[in-house]
Amino acid sequence: MSTITTEELAETTLLRFATAGSVDDGKSTLVGRLLHDSKSVLTDQLEAVERVSASRGQEAPDLALLTDGLRAEREQGITIDVAYRYFATPRRRFILADTPGHVQYTRNMVTGASTAELTVVLVDARNGVVEQTRRHAAIAALLRVPHVVLAVNKMDLVGYEEKVFAAIAEEFTAYATELGVPEVTAIPISALVGDNVVEPSATMDWYGGPTVLEHLETVPVSHDLSHCHARLPVQYVIRPQGPEHPDYRGYAGQIAAGSFRVGESVTVLPSGRASKISGIDLLGEPVDVAWTTQSVTLLLEDDIDISRGDLIVPSKDAPATTQDIEATVCHVADAPLTVGHRVLLKHGTRTVKAIVKDIPSRLTLDDLSLHPHPGQLVANDIGRVKVRTAEPLPVDSYADSRRTGSFILIDPNDGQTLTAGMVGESFAAPEPVKDESEDDGWDF
Missing domain, CATH: 3.40.50.300 (P-loop containing nucleotide triphosphate hydrolases)
Known part of the structure; x- marks a missing residue:
C-alpha cells in the first residue's frame, strides 16, 4: 500500500x-x-x-x-x-x-x-x-x-x-x-x-x-462554488460579554456559495438593509477574504437588525424575495402531500410557515409523461408543487445554486421531513387550470 x-x-x-x-x-x-x-x-x-x-x-x-x-x-x-x-x-x-x-x-x-x-x-x-x-x-x-x-x-x-x-x-x-x-x-x-x-x-x-x-x-470536478453567487445564511449572532469587546457584533454562518471581502457592500435579506463588511473572522483570526464552505463571522459597519435565518448577499448580486415558490420535489414521507397541506418550509437557516397551493403535475417514470393535477404526492413521487410562504424568502434557482435553491417541507406537528424541493424548472409541467370558485383561504 x-x-x-x-x-x-x-x-x-x-x-x-x-x-x-x-x-x-x-x-x-x-x-x-x-x-x-x-x-x-x-x-x-x-x-x-x-x-x-x-x-x-x-x-x-x-x-x-x-x-x-x-x-x-x-x-x-x-x-x-x-x-x-x-x-x-x-x-x-x-x-x-x-x-x-x-x-x-x-x-x-x-x-x-x-x-x-x-x-x-x-x-x-x-x-x-x-x-x-x-x-x-x-x-x-x-x-x-x-x-x-x-x-x-x-x-x-x-x-x-x-x-x-x-x-x-x-x-x-x-x-x-x-x-x-x-x-x-x-x-x-x-x-x-x-x-x-x-x-x-x-x-x-x-x-x-x-x-x-x-x-x-x-472525472472533472466542477463543484467549485467560489465563483457562484455569494450567499451567507446567518446561523448565530455573536455578542461577546466583557470590556475587551464592548462593540463587537458578528454574524456567524457557513458560506453557502461565492466569496466575501472586507469593504464589500452587502444586503441583508429579506429586510433589504444594506451595509459594508468591516471585518471577517475565520477561526478567531481576521482575514481579508473568505469563500465557500468556510465557517466565518462577518462584521458590518452599521448596527442593523440581523438574526438567525437572514441571508447576507452582495448588494450587486441580491436574489429577489418572494412568497410564492414553484419547485420540483421528491416526496419522502409515508403520509401523502396534498393541496392545502399546511407545512413548515426550511430554506437555509430560516424556517417559515407555508401552505401547498397547488400540485400541477406528477412525473410518470415509465415514459416521462406528466400526470396533471394529481391532487397529492405519495412516498417517492416526483412532481411539481406551488407553495406560498407566510414570509418572503430570498431563493435562488436550483440551477444556479444547489444550496440556496433547495428547501424541505416539514410536518409542523411532529417535525418529520415531508418533501425535498428544488426551486425552478427541472421538468416542463403543464400550466394548471385555475378553478375560479376555489377559495384559497390564506391566513397570510
Whole structure:
C-alpha cells in the first residue's frame, strides 16, 4: 500500500459521489471492492469482515459488510441507511455515500446524492433497466448531478457478453439523456470478482474504457462554488460579554456559495438593509477574504437588525424575495402531500410557515409523461408543487445554486421531513387550470 503524505493529500481534489441501484444489484459489494482493492481498508476492519464471513461458511470475505453496518442491514441483506465512507488515492480524495436500493428507502438516495458531483447507478446485467433504475436516474437529473456512471454489474453471470452490456447501456443512456443528464459513462463490471472496479478485466477485452476507480480519479470536478453567487445564511449572532469587546457584533454562518471581502457592500435579506463588511473572522483570526464552505463571522459597519435565518448577499448580486415558490420535489414521507397541506418550509437557516397551493403535475417514470393535477404526492413521487410562504424568502434557482435553491417541507406537528424541493424548472409541467370558485383561504 502506497503512503500518501499530508502535503500530497492537501493538493488532491475532492470528489463527492453516491451509489444507487435496485436491491441486490451489488452496491455495497461494489463499494467494499472499491475500498478493498484501492487499499483503503484498515487491517482490523478487514479481519472483522473475514471473521463474520467465515462464521457464515463463506470462503471469501463478504465485502458488502464494509458498508452495511446496521444490524438490520446485515440480517436482511439490504442497505437501509446512507453509509458514508472517506478514502483517498494519490490522485484524489473521496467522500462516498452508499445509498439504499429498496424503493422504501428512495428518500435516502435524495439525501446521499444532494451534495454529490457524481452518481454511480448500478444495474444487474441479468435484469437490465428496471423502474428503480429509472427512478434513480430521475433523481440524479433533478438534483443536477453533473456526472452519472452506469455500472452494469454481475457481468460474470451473463458470460461477459458484450451485447448484453451494449443493450443496457443504450437503453439507460437514452432515458437519462431525455431526463437532461449531461453525461453518462457506462462501465461493465463484476463487483464480486473485481472486474473493471479498480483493475481492468482480463475477461472483457472488448471493453476499452476506464475502470470505475480510474474514472472517479479523472472525472472533472466542477463543484467549485467560489465563483457562484455569494450567499451567507446567518446561523448565530455573536455578542461577546466583557470590556475587551464592548462593540463587537458578528454574524456567524457557513458560506453557502461565492466569496466575501472586507469593504464589500452587502444586503441583508429579506429586510433589504444594506451595509459594508468591516471585518471577517475565520477561526478567531481576521482575514481579508473568505469563500465557500468556510465557517466565518462577518462584521458590518452599521448596527442593523440581523438574526438567525437572514441571508447576507452582495448588494450587486441580491436574489429577489418572494412568497410564492414553484419547485420540483421528491416526496419522502409515508403520509401523502396534498393541496392545502399546511407545512413548515426550511430554506437555509430560516424556517417559515407555508401552505401547498397547488400540485400541477406528477412525473410518470415509465415514459416521462406528466400526470396533471394529481391532487397529492405519495412516498417517492416526483412532481411539481406551488407553495406560498407566510414570509418572503430570498431563493435562488436550483440551477444556479444547489444550496440556496433547495428547501424541505416539514410536518409542523411532529417535525418529520415531508418533501425535498428544488426551486425552478427541472421538468416542463403543464400550466394548471385555475378553478375560479376555489377559495384559497390564506391566513397570510
